[in-house]
Amino acid sequence: MTNLAIIASHPIQYYAPLFRCLAEDCNFNIKVFYLWDFGITNQIDPGFKQSLKWDIPLLDGYDFEFVPNISKNRGTHHIFGLQNPNLTQQVLTFQPDAILLTVSYNYASMYSFIWQMRNINIPMIFRGDSHRIQAKNNFKSQIKKLFIAKIFENFDACLYVGKANYEYFKYHSVLESKLFFAPHAIDNKRFSAMTNEISSQAKNWKQELGIPTKNMVILFAGKFEDKKRPLDLIQAFINAQLKSVSLLLVGAGNLDSEMRDLSKHHKQIYFAPFQNQSLMPRTYASSDVFVLPSYGSDETWGLAINEAMCMGCPVIVSSHVGCAADLVKHRKNGLIFEAGNVEDLTASLKEALADHYRLKRWGEESKIIVRDYCYDRIISGLKEALAAICKK
Template structure:
């Protein structure tokens, strides 16, 4: 490591002059990269003999917020040149697939390797989590008969928890509470806006072991993110493992894959508070349907697992191996 300020917080934070030789020492059949946005990885890409040992890439970027202007076109050209170094790319979902196609990756070079969480761990804790919810609602002060809208994540601008709070107030849902779980820069503002309104509750970040309980308390889970940085939204995977219906904005990377309108949830135009309020009203207008949406979530998420992610990698490796024999 030769960086003056080592770390992943900036481009020059990773500088490893011996990276190529160290990877070569493993005598790999292929090399998989998950990132390239550091000086050391750019250096590796240009030095590595990809004709001898092929490179693969797995990323999750999308263009749900299309960039514009000259800089965007220049960036497209540069990224397209980078992707020419890879024999195959693994895509995590539909929006990510379109991103790779936009940058010139051919369909026969793309392999589905979905974003996933440890599904079986969540599945195994469903009943235990449901039992824990009774005491937790009492601890938080949420009326036992209230249904719950949940936001779980960082209280930061890109996640737009304020949009959800405003939509909740606008929706005026009877016997429904809003629970915001997390912490971050917007916490003070959120609590100030919630002060005069009943049935808005807060809980700090929950330990990973408590996340099944966190999702189990919800009747619906909402991720209202805005902008291009919500490349997937693994919280939605976790919520669906607990058979929760979901509402996400159109800027959330997993929206096209995991949220099937009126089957397990709803989507709304990112940043549109009124549209989100309407989604909340629609979701709670039919309690029996909402429960069915949750069961459908559980079924959908079963196909987004580590097994499927691994299978995509295996298919990519098999394909590039077969191609190498043809030369």
């Protein structure tokens, strides 16, 4: 049995079920070391601009401990938001056979931890999701490339979540022999267990929102912030002039007033507040197609796409969304449009909504594709990495 220490920034709804699966696996004895308590206490989310606490269990079914964070401005939005001077001591007290980092190295605590572990003979594995889809090639980027490559030299293996992330690691000189596939995944079982009850809840919710029963629904769910480009979607929907189609925008954020102002003269645009995790299956079940129009390098994957696909949604994503190359098969389960191009997004909306029956087929294909992006596959990749490390 492998004593596996896992370092995570904070309890995350996508990781907690994975940790439970690892705890149930007889090959592992795990302990998760959290660097921040966001998600289990009411705290302001910078993206949603409101107090947030997840309504599903995030700490059940596995061993964990919190490492005291002395930062005066705790969080993952800046390098000094995670400052945990006791991290190395607490991890070593667990006597791990291996250490898995699921948190970015780009925090004060992680730089300190990596430096302190450099002469300690415990293999370390890094799992990240960065990509270079919108990369710049200049002097500054070359210096950054060398710096990141030096960081990755400290790891015995790296787990990549998809094609774009694989290319990111390769660009930073990580050997192919050190790379193992461990895809981004969500709790597929919870989201795919769609029942008649959820369908009924979705129907009732749409009625409460005032969406006409006969209308098809385009859904955006997430933070109302610049990188998600909800304004692009609103403008594209207005331009498309689709008949018997509504646009539903679910979430909150600093673009809220601007989005409502752009939408105020258009009757078929609807807003709903932030929906906690227990309500997300109903949210996706309310739609006919899910859209993620993000722009820039910050949309490293887009796990909302996994969730939507589990619920049988066809998807439309921008070319900057990290999961596009893995999960979106153009004209098979959705469409990929040029990021930031409102005309291209408008055309995609028109194409997708032109054939209701084809859209249904795309949704069925989504469910098939996303099956392989599951926790079992992550654990398999982790085991492959550990086996390779043990051979050294």
